[in-house]
Amino acid sequence: MFQIENLGEAKFKSPLQLSTVRGDNIFNFVDDQDRLVYDLSLEAYNHCLANNKEPNCLEKAGPRQNLYFEPNTITAAIVTCGGLCPGINNVIRGVVMALHYFYGVKQILGVPYGYEGLNPEMGHNFVELTPDSVKDIHQFGGTILGSSRGAQDVGVMVDTLAANNINILFTIGGDGTLKGCNAIGEEIEKRGLDISVVGIPKTIDNDIDIIDRSFGFETSFDIAGNVLRDAHNEASGAYNGISIVKVMGRDSGFIAASAALAMPVVNFVLVPEMDFQLEGKTGFLEALRQRLETKKHAVIVVAEGAGQHLFQKDEIRKDASGNIQHDDIGIFLKDKIKDHFKEIFPITVKYIDPSYIVRSAAANSSDSVFCSGLAYMAVHGAMAGKTKFVVGRVNNKLVYLPISAVTQKRKKIDLESEFWFAVLQSTGQPFTL
Structure with missing residues (x-):
């Protein structure tokens, strides 16, 4: 399930002066057989024991003693795709520094404006x-x-990589970017080319499956938490004051939920994973009335993908990346709340949408550390000839995962999880709306 593909035998000795023995106070090379158990539960352990099966294991990330690429002869490239996210520049910096100082790679190219930069017809030049x-x-x-959304012809992109003698392509992006990276890798394999493709998962929504979290996510809910603090000041400063804060979260509500936990002044969290109702005795508007009384x-925080079932949709619209374009739940809620309370009692509603401010911010300290670690481990894996993989943290350990494993579905909040229960305890909102 988690087998990482390799371009071939690693024949070149690593220039890193690391150790192979324990106890000498020098970091050790990581062997491909250094693997970590994926499911740590006792139930999974007993199942494997009873059925005489090996558990699903993940390949530990880190520097290998032998390399597939001869460092001073190769060219590496970096591309960033999709929406902005805190920490992208940190990852770019980390990859460049690791290639140059760890391995002595001399030629590192930046691909401008996402996958468009691999299509010569777009007229973007490498930097x-x-x-x-x-x-x-x-x-x-x-x-x-720079970045862009949307697919480019896979054959054209591989032609560009080959024509420029690029040996390693680092792709920084979310679900669509990673799927594109995997497709490039498959075309490379069909042609029998010696090019490694690596994914470094980036999305503030934290919706990449299997991995604990993606970079930029922590900064995003950190900044959103500060917005919620100010929104609370606005709401509490008026009689029957209501603040609605809309944050990003197309299919998953991790930013909304985490920001509410980080800044516990929120009374309602509405996320895509819940099909809440507006009307009725157990509906959202009635719960809001009771709160105001x-x-x-x-204070209400709503993820952008929440409540889409409340809209009348004649057709499904998609953006350039193939994502469904949602109707604006923030404006919808503001209008519905105003209409509902018009005949009940006076209210004051403030609507705040900090989405683009949040995603374009610089990484905080924690994310900055995380980004450097991801970048370094991505470089180590690529230099060893691994391909079509992502580097991510699983069970708090950095590992290599096949791109195909993390792109099968989006990670979502489990409404029966301890995480969501913590949100409900913090806000005091009902279990169901």
């Missing part, structure tokens, strides 16, 4: 990346390479 050119970029949000103010 050279050096330690000097990237040394300060971690201080800024966004991506110095008791406390005279309320």
Whole structure:
């Protein structure tokens, strides 16, 4: 299930002066047989024991003693795709520094504006990346390479990689980007080319399956938490004041839920995973009325993909990445709340949408550390000839995973989980709406 593909036998000795023995106080090379159990539950252990089966294991990330690529002869490239996210520049910097200083790779190219940059017809030229050119970029949000959404012809992109003698392509992006990376890898395999493709999962929604979290997510709910604090000030500063804060979360509500836990002034969290109802005795509007009668103010945080079942949809619209375009639940809620309370009692509603401010911010300290670790481990895996893999943290350990394993479905909040129960305890909202 979690087998990582390799381009071939690793024949070159690593330039890293690491150890192979325990106890000498020097970090050890990681062997491909160093694997970590995926399911840590006693139930899974007993099942494997009873059926005489090996458990599903993950390949531990880290530097290998032998490399597939001869470092001073190769060219690496980096591409960033999809929406912005805190930490992209940190990852770019980490990859460049690791290639240059750890392995002595001389030629590192930046692919401008996402996968468009691998299509010559778009007219974007590669940029050279050096330690000097990237040394300060971690201080800024966004991506110095630019980004774009939408697919390009896989054959054309592989032609571009081959024509420019690129040996390793690092792709930084979310679900669609990773699927594109895997498709590039499959085309490379069909042609018998020696090119490694690597995914570094990026999405503030934290919806990449299997991995604990994606980079940028923690910064996002950190910043959103500060917005919620101010929204609470607005709500509590008015009689029957209501603040509605809409955050990103197309299919998963991790930002909304985590921000509410980080800044526990929120009274309602509405996420895509729940099919809440507006009307009725157990509906959201009735719960909001009870809250206002008791406390005279309320703070609501809603993920952008929540409540889509409440809209009349004549057709399904998709963006350039193939994602379903949602109707604006924030404006919808604001209008519905105003209409509902018009004949009950006066209210004051403030609507705040910080989405693009959140996603374009620079990474916080925790995410910055995480981004560097992901970048370094991605480089180690690529230099060893591994391909069509992502680096991610699972059970709090950095591992390599096949791209195909993490793109089968989106990770969502389990409404029966301890995490969601913690949200309900923090907000005091009913178990069902």
